[in-house]
Amino acid sequence: xxxxxxxxxxxxxxxxxxxxxxxxxxxxxxxxxxxxxxxxxxxxxxxxxxxxxxxxxxxxxxxxxxxxxxxxxxxxxxxxxxxxxxxxxxxxxxxxxxxxxxxxxxxxxxxxxxxxxxxxxxxxxxxxxxxxxxxxxxxxxxxxxxxxxxxxxxxxxxxxxxxxxxxxxxxxxxxxxxxxxxxxxxxxxxxxxxxxxxxxxxxxxxxxxxxxxxxxxxxxxxxxxxxxxxxxxxx
Amino acid sequence: xxxxxxxxxxxxxxxxxxxxxxxxxxxxxxxxxxxxxxxxxxxxxxxxxxxxxxxxxxxxxxxxxxxxxxxxxxxxxxxxxxxxxxxxxxxxxxxxxxxxxxxxxxxxxxxxxxxxxxxxxxxxxxxxxxxxxxxxxxxxxxxxxxxxxxxxxxxxxxxxxxxxxxxxxxxxxxxxxxxxxxxxxxxxxxxxxxxxxxxxxxxxxxxxxxxxxxxxxxxxxxxxxxxxxxxxxxxxxxxxxxxxxxxxxxxxxxxxxxxxxxxxxxxxxxxxxxxxxxxxxxxxxxxxxxxxxxxxxxxxxxxxxxxxxxxxxxxxxxxxxxxxxxxxxxxxxxxxxxxxxxxxxxxxxxxxxxxxxxxxxxxxxxxxxxxxxxxxxxxxxxxxxxxxxxxxxxxxxxxxxxxxxxxxxxxxxxxxxxxxxxxxxxxxxxxxxxxxxxxxxxxxxxxxxxxxxxxxxxxxxxxxxxxxxxxxxxx
Numbered sequence: 001x002x003x004x005x006x007x008x009x010x011x012x013x014x015x016x017x018x019x020x021x022x023x024x025x026x027x028x029x030x031x032x033x034x035x036x037x038x039x040x041x042x043x044x045x046x047x048x049x050x051x052x053x054x055x056x057x058x059x060x061x062x063x064x065x066x067x068x069x070x071x072x073x074x075x076x077x078x079x080x081x082x083x084x085x086x087x088x089x090x091x092x093x094x095x096x097x098x099x100x101x102x103x104x105x106x107x108x109x110x111x112x113x114x115x116x117x118x119x120x121x122x123x124x125x126x127x128x129x130x131x132x133x134x135x136x137x138x139x140x141x142x143x144x145x146x147x148x149x150x151x152x153x154x155x156x157x158x159x160x161x162x163x164x165x166x167x168x169x170x171x172x173x174x175x176x177x178x179x180x181x182x183x184x185x186x187x188x189x190x191x192x193x194x195x196x197x198x199x200x201x202x203x204x205x206x207x208x209x210x211x212x213x214x215x216x217x218x219x220x221x222x223x224x225x226x227x228x229x230x231x232x233x234x235x
Numbered sequence: 236x237x238x239x240x241x242x243x244x245x246x247x248x249x250x251x252x253x254x255x256x257x258x259x260x261x262x263x264x265x266x267x268x269x270x271x272x273x274x275x276x277x278x279x280x281x282x283x284x285x286x287x288x289x290x291x292x293x294x295x296x297x298x299x300x301x302x303x304x305x306x307x308x309x310x311x312x313x314x315x316x317x318x319x320x321x322x323x324x325x326x327x328x329x330x331x332x333x334x335x336x337x338x339x340x341x342x343x344x345x346x347x348x349x350x351x352x353x354x355x356x357x358x359x360x361x362x363x364x365x366x367x368x369x370x371x372x373x374x375x376x377x378x379x380x381x382x383x384x385x386x387x388x389x390x391x392x393x394x395x396x397x398x399x400x401x402x403x404x405x406x407x408x409x410x411x412x413x414x415x416x417x418x419x420x421x422x423x424x425x426x427x428x429x430x431x432x433x434x435x436x437x438x439x440x441x442x443x444x445x446x447x448x449x450x451x452x453x454x455x456x457x458x459x460x461x462x463x464x465x466x467x468x469x470x471x472x473x474x475x476x477x478x479x480x481x482x483x484x485x486x487x488x489x490x491x492x493x494x495x496x497x498x499x500x501x502x503x504x505x506x507x508x509x510x511x512x513x514x515x516x517x518x519x520x521x522x523x524x525x526x527x528x529x530x531x532x533x534x535x536x537x538x539x540x541x542x543x544x545x546x547x548x549x550x551x552x553x554x555x556x557x558x559x560x561x562x563x564x565x566x567x568x569x570x571x572x573x574x575x576x577x578x579x580x581x582x583x584x585x586x587x588x589x590x591x592x593x594x595x596x597x598x599x600x601x602x603x604x605x606x607x608x609x610x611x612x613x614x615x616x617x618x619x620x621x622x623x624x625x626x627x628x629x630x631x632x633x634x635x636x637x638x639x640x641x642x643x644x645x646x647x648x649x650x651x652x653x654x655x656x657x658x659x660x661x662x663x664x665x666x667x668x669x670x671x672x673x674x675x676x677x678x679x680x681x682x683x684x685x686x687x688x689x690x691x692x693x694x695x696x697x698x699x700x701x702x703x704x705x706x707x708x709x710x
Contacts (some may be wrong), residue, residue, distance in 0.1 A: 152248065
């Protein structure tokens with residue numbers, strides 16, 4: 001029975017993995033990826049690693065794959081362009097892959113774990129401990145240094161993303177609450193008394209007070225720009 | 236006990252986080268670059284002191300080890316990091332003005348190199364290597380408005396990821412066949428099992444390939460010239476210093492420790508890498524016209540000489556490699572401080588022809604460059620001579636006469652292109668003078684020049700420290 005379930009999961013996993021790289025529509029690829037994750041989680045369950053199975057579903061299906069789906073839908077990816085080099089590189093890639101595969105076969109053909117392996121102590125699962133607790137023990141107690149070092153790796157990646165892409169444009173319009181509060185009516189509005197039925201056209205059109213260029217966000221308002229008269233505004 | 240062993244790393248990490256925060260919370264009007272660089276140098280100095288007084292021992296379930304060898308390598312990589320940070324003080328990118336992430340990333344990369352030097356488990360090896368490399372990929376692309384810098388970052392990132400993949404493959408094979416990732420345990424298992432299985436040998440080959448990539452040893456060198464040329468000069472100086480030393484720490488530790496019993500099997504492989512690096516490094520450097528590319532090929536060659544000590548697989552050989560790396564660190568920083576000073580009207584010029592007549596326009600800089608070139612080719616009594624002498628004598632002691640002969644021939648070929656720079660500087664018609672050197676670069680090139688020229692004075696202490704480190708590793 002277990003063997004049957006294994007083969008069902010494994011077959012669907014391999015098929016969906018093939019579909020991930022061969023599907024023409026990237027959205028379909030991501031959906032097949034999700035199917036693949038579910039089947040891999042099934043395999044983990046069969047192996048008795050229930051924590052990893054749940055982790056795979058929660059983290060990969062719940063967060064990563066959905067994020068992929070968003071990215072794929074947002075980005076305008078042209079699959080045909082991405083496949084342009086395929087004809088040229090396929091034989092070479094296949095050759096390298098075949099060599100590595102042959103090496104793997106050779107290596108596994110002689111697979112024999114070192115006979116003296118029991119001579120050294122191993123960190124293992126204590127009797128009666130669930131594998132969630134055992135993993136927690138390993139990661140947060142025994143290998144806490146490495147866990148923190150992995151955190152540093154992620155921090156460096158984050159710094160890198162910011163360093164390489166963040167550009168502070170002087171024209172960016174940010175909210176500056178202090179300045180908003182300090183603003184008075186006189187900074188931004190000029191009230192003019194006009195006779196009844198007359199427009200501001202005779203007075204040189206619609207105008208902002210000269211001090212507005214200082215009050216405005218830097219670069220967002222050019223006091224020397226041509227003033228919009230209400231004539232041009234009407235057209 | 237665990238915390239005390241890794242205390243220097245923890246302190247450096249905390250300093251890094253604090254410096255990062257200082258840089259982020261600064262007002263927009265004041266550029267925190269200079270302040271952050273100074274703080275980083277101070278953090279390196281404090282950590283260096285802590286490393287020298289840190290106790291021996293192994294901690295965190297055999298993930299982390301501190302011994303004489305680790306201390307020696309950590310002090311070297313901290314010196315490399317601090318010197319590169321001093322060099323960044325004068326750094327101006329294409330868009331002008333330094334950014335404070337530069338020293339912070341150098342600091343985090345150095346934490347990675349310290350972890351590598353202290354690794355006692357394949358997991359530490361990989362995490363340390365990735366921490367150090369990831370920061371360097373970013374540093375290479377740091378001058379993001381320059382096409383060559385972005386190219387060098389991308390190239391290094393893609394090829395580096397491939398190398399990490401090879402390394403992981405090697406680690407997984409070693410784990411699969413050896414049954415453990417702890418160095419001590421692998422050693423015990425191998426000795427008691429009486430040799431390694433085929434799969435384990437395959438794992439070792441992949442491990443060496445992955446590490447040789449980081450060392451830029453032939454045949455895994457193809458990224459080196461482009462990355463060296465494109466990266467900002469202080470980054471290149473860092474790249475050629477601390478990370479290489481840490482990678483050497485890894486390769487020496489795993490070859491002498493867990494795989495020490497298999498020396499006859501891997502010795503031939505290391506010998507081949509060493510020979511190829513020396514030959515390729517010296518021949519390919521001859522037609523170069525760009526001094527940063529020239530230094531890239533020169534570093535390939537130097538890695539070959541340093542590997543010679545490992546190929547000997549004796550304590551004397553490891554001592555030779557350590558002394559060689561020490562001398563290389565200093566002369567390398569000196570050369571790059573000279574290259575960073577090659578600026579005309581604020582623009583970096585890196586052609587060898589730009590150096591012509593430097594002996595007349597800027598005699599001080601020319602003298603320092605000449606000292607470094609003589610040291611690179613191994614002329615007595617400069618630092619480079621003692622490094623070469625020690626690895627050559629170790630190879631002689633181990634009976635590797637072929638390797639020794641090839642090393643001597645390639646040194647002679649190397650002398651041609653090093654001396655060509657001296658000839659260009661002193662005998663060619665003068666090119667326009669360079670801009671005035673910034674104080675940090677002047678300090679670096681003069682102090683490194685003094686260290687390189689008078690290395691004989693500190694040879695005794697360095698050799699005995701290297702001897703202690705080597706015996707901690709093998710003894």
